[in-house]
Amino acid sequence: MRKTLTAIAAAVFAVAGFVAPASAEGEKFVLVSHAPDSDSWWNTIKNAIAVAGEQMKVSVEYRNPPTGDLADMARIVEQAAASKPDGIIVTIADYDVLSGPITEAVARGIPVVTINSGTLEQSKKLGALMHVGQPEFDAGFGAGERLGAAGAKKFLCVNHYITNPASVERCQGFAAALGVELGNQMIDAGQDPAEIQNKVAAYLQSNPDTNAILALGPTSAHPTLAALEQSGKAGNILFGTFDLSPEIAAGIKAGKIDFAIDQQPFLQGYLPVVFLTNLARYGVMPSNSVNSGPGFVTKDNIEMVEKLAGQYR
Amino acid sequence: MTDERIKQVSALRRAMIRPELGATAGTLLVFLFFLLIAGDSGMFAPEGIKNWTVVSAQFAIIAVGACLLMIAGEFDLSVGSMIGFAGIVIAILSVQWGLPVWVSILAAFAICLLLGWVNGMLVIKTGLPSFIVTLAFLYILRGLTIWLSVLTTRQTIIGGVKDVAQNDWLAFLFGGVVFKDLFVWLADIGLIEKFVAGTRAGQPVVEGVPMLVVWAVLLVAVGHVLLTRTKFGNWIFASGGDAQAARYVGVPVARVKVSMFMFSAFCACVFATCQVMEFGSAAADRGLLKEFEAIICVVIGGALLTGGYGSVIGAALGAIIFGVVQQGLFFSGAESSLFRVFLGTILILAVILNTYIRRMITGER
Numbered sequence: 295m296r297k298t299l300t301a302i303a304a305a306v307f308a309v310a311g312f313v314a315p316a317s318a319e320g321e322k323f324v325l326v327s328h329a330p331d332s333d334s335w336w337n338t339i340k341n342a343i344a345v346a347g348e349q350m351k352v353s354v355e356y357r358n359p360p361t362g363d364l365a366d367m368a369r370i371v372e373q374a375a376a377s378k379p380d381g382i383i384v385t386i387a388d389y390d391v392l393s394g395p396i397t398e399a400v401a402r403g404i405p406v407v408t409i410n411s412g413t414l415e416q417s418k419k420l421g422a423l424m425h426v427g428q429p430e431f432d433a434g435f436g437a438g439e440r441l442g443a444a445g446a447k448k449f450l451c452v453n454h455y456i457t458n459p460a461s462v463e464r465c466q467g468f469a470a471a472l473g474v475e476l477g478n479q480m481i482d483a484g485q486d487p488a489e490i491q492n493k494v495a496a497y498l499q500s501n502p503d504t505n506a507i508l509a510l511g512p513t514s515a516h517p518t519l520a521a522l523e524q525s526g527k528a529g530n531i532l533f534g535t536f537d538l539s540p541e542i543a544a545g546i547k548a549g550k551i552d553f554a555i556d557q558q559p560f561l562q563g564y565l566p567v568v569f570l571t572n573l574a575r576y577g578v579m580p581s582n583s584v585n586s587g588p589g590f591v592t593k594d595n596i597e598m599v600e601k602l603a604g605q606y607r
Numbered sequence: 608m609t610d611e612r613i614k615q616v617s618a619l620r621r622a623m624i625r626p627e628l629g630a631t632a633g634t635l636l637v638f639l640f641f642l643l644i645a646g647d648s649g650m651f652a653p654e655g656i657k658n659w660t661v662v663s664a665q666f667a668i669i670a671v672g673a674c675l676l677m678i679a680g681e682f683d684l685s686v687g688s689m690i691g692f693a694g695i696v697i698a699i700l701s702v703q704w705g706l707p708v709w710v711s712i713l714a715a716f717a718i719c720l721l722l723g724w725v726n727g728m729l730v731i732k733t734g735l736p737s738f739i740v741t742l743a744f745l746y747i748l749r750g751l752t753i754w755l756s757v758l759t760t761r762q763t764i765i766g767g768v769k770d771v772a773q774n775d776w777l778a779f780l781f782g783g784v785v786f787k788d789l790f791v792w793l794a795d796i797g798l799i800e801k802f803v804a805g806t807r808a809g810q811p812v813v814e815g816v817p818m819l820v821v822w823a824v825l826l827v828a829v830g831h832v833l834l835t836r837t838k839f840g841n842w843i844f845a846s847g848g849d850a851q852a853a854r855y856v857g858v859p860v861a862r863v864k865v866s867m868f869m870f871s872a873f874c875a876c877v878f879a880t881c882q883v884m885e886f887g888s889a890a891a892d893r894g895l896l897k898e899f900e901a902i903i904c905v906v907i908g909g910a911l912l913t914g915g916y917g918s919v920i921g922a923a924l925g926a927i928i929f930g931v932v933q934q935g936l937f938f939s940g941a942e943s944s945l946f947r948v949f950l951g952t953i954l955i956l957a958v959i960l961n962t963y964i965r966r967m968i969t970g971e972r
Contacts, residue, residue: 331944355940360947361895364764365882369662370937376654377938390766390888401805402812421805 320352321380321574323567326370328387328411330362334604335559341605342563350571352380364391375399381570383563386412386420396420405573407566410559414583423579426565428557428587433536434464436588437508437555438471441532444552446472446506449532450497451480452514454490461510464536468508483514490517495525506532512539519545538591538603546596556599557587560606626909627921629961633907633953634924634931641935650938653799653813663930664823665878667923669897670904671823671830672874674922676867677905678834680847680914681730681737683871685722686901688748690894693719693879695752698765698889701772708768709777716876722748723872727865737868745898753891769887781822781877782884784815819881823923826874830919843867848915903950904929907957928953 325343329336336358343354357374359366364387372395374382382399386392386408400406400421408417409426417425441449449472451465462480469476481497483490494517498504507522509515515535522528528550535542536555545551565584573579591599591607599607641650649655669686676683693715700711726744730737756763772778793799794811802808834840845853846863853860878897883889908925910917932953936946 353940355937357937361892363893363895364890365886365893368886369658369934372654373658373934373937376652376658377649388764388766388888388890390764390769391886391890394886397805398802398807398812401802401807402800403803 320350321571323352323354323381323383323570324374324377324379325354325356325383325409325563325566326367326374326385327356327358328362328364328367328385329358331358331360333362337604338559338606339563342560343567345606346564346567350568352567352571354383354567364388368392368395371395371399375402375404379404380574381405381407381566383407383409383566383570385410386416389416393420396422405570407570409562409566417583423573424569425583426562426586427583429585430460430463431467431470432585433555433557433588434467434469434508435471436467436590437464437534437553438468440553440590441468441506441508441534442472444532446532448474448501448504449479449506449508450494450501450504451476452483452490452494452507452509452518453480454483454485454510454514456482464510465508483517485513487513487517487520490514491521491524494518494521498525498527504531507534509533509535511535511537512542515539515545515551516541519550522550538599538607540603543591543596543600543603546591546593549593552592554591555587556589556591556607558589558607559586561586626916626918626961627924628909629957630908630921630924630928632960633928633957637928637931637935637953641931641939645935645939648938648940650935653793655934655938657813657817659930659934660820661817662934663927664817664820665881666900666904666926666929667823668819668826668878668881669874669901670908670922670926671826671919672867672871673898673901674905674908674910674917674919675830675834675843676871677902677910677912678847678914678917679843679864679867680850681864681867682741682902683726683868684738684741684898685726685744685748686871686875687894687897687899688745688752689719689722689872689875690879690882690897691889691891692722692748692752693876694883694889694893695756695765695891697880697883698768699755699759702765702767703759705771708772708775712777712781712880715880716873719872719876720869723869724865726872727868730868731861731864749891756889756891763891764888765890766888768883768889772884772887778884779818781818781880783818785818785821787815790815817881817885819885822877822881823926826877827919827923834919839863844915846914900929903954907954909961925957928957 327336327339340356343356347354357370359370367387368391371384371392375395375398382404384396384406389412396406397420406422407424407426408420408422412425412427414425449468451468453461453465455461465480466476469479481493483493507518509518519528522531522533533551534553534555535551538554538556542551542554546554569579673683673686696715696718697711700706700714701708726741729740753763756765772782790799790811790813794801799811799813802810802812834843842858842863845858846860850860882893904925905917905922906912907928908918908921910921932949933946936949
């Protein structure tokens, strides 16, 4: 019996060792994301808050609902507010679910900065100090400006998640920059790579005057690239995409892809920590929200990006 | 002493062979642990207490259903999917179809009870393990949930329930708060903080006791009385202990098991309704992994995976342990990925402790 109890006590203390607070000095901030544990994209943000925490000598905790359940996320925001941090950084993954807990945190006098998902209007309505993210329409607009300057006239927007309103905004922004109607230049590509490849090939065959393509992420960019290679058009057609992947990086290097749009998640984690620290220490805060994207990755800067991909980019 | 039924048993021994002994000790340990390492972090301030109480209550609601079903000798792995499904049903009926919210809630309960009945009948009629039957329903219900929500709204989150649920009498029973005046008074005498800014400035940060907590207490009380004070409770133990022997002495085993499947579905629907009413939206991915969390609470609470042994009070204590550990680790500033390491450790420790104590006392091998 005594042996068992000793073993249990030892185990409890071993676990207690884990849970010592990360930093006793400096301000304490909490970042609450909506991403499930399996989402690797958020690793960049985790690295960003670690860097910012070290530089500013503050502690920043990262919290997320393990399964991505947004109701669980709402509880985490409530909990974050109850622990009285010097600031909360939170995504607006679902306005309905999160508006209660976020406005309550604001009403308790805790400075809140929203990042990533959600819009400027939603952020303002919640009483947040600012929003750090990539406005989707503007990102598409920026892409349109670039390819327009290179001579894009008729384009194809390969949308692999048409149910998400943000994805449609990207295509609309692109069309607006070119000064044309979106119309049927956006296709609902679906998620299956073979299907996407065939749809793109079919579209290009029936619309031979298309001279530019916008893909909304690796899911649609990879099969699109395959379709271009098969028809021998790779490199002869303007091609921009959202987000980065090893294949996209190789495509940029080979001159088959003109650019990838990076929403620079690093800034979404880094800037709020810096801003909130300065607010806590000196009472200063920029008065406008920050567009962390679009950041363009082209042949000129691909090398540095490639080296940092997955860590800081 | 010829009849062991009238043998004198010491009070200590009677206390030691109760299934919830391990969970009681565990609850005290967990509270002690967090008072020591997170006592000044806001965890034991009113808002902190509300936070882990609500989370524990959520676990307790599904744990009561899972507990009675497990004592009756069966599992329900479809609880998590049932939560997502019931929520979407309520949202579609009320927001998309424009039915009154109380009608939507009653309809969701009717559908869930029916699904629980189907689960139970399939297990009884086919003789398949409930593990397989309810695993199938885990997928069927999740798929149906996503399909239904995309079909009616083209998205997987349906919002706007809050607007239609205003002034609905049944919605209040799931999403409201009670004892508001008491909490305003507590804030006035300074025991609870008040909001300092915004439209709710001057109101207490803890508004009252959420109905979710009331439901949890109610379900635990009903489940405990049902199990320990009624004939039906004995039938539950008998069905899970040895179904064949129970049948020989006249216990309607099929009826007991099917009604426990229905009760488990009922609890899942209570959970879902409270969630939808509180947050004002339903999502197709709600309730992921909740079936296992319910089972973990029951096991920490001292029930046997093989059925026939356990207690509702134990399951409720298991839910408190789970909730306090999950939220407490946050208050103490632990790395969030380590929460599951801690949870797994607690689960194993609890089971070892329970088994050890039971063997020591009952002399079973």
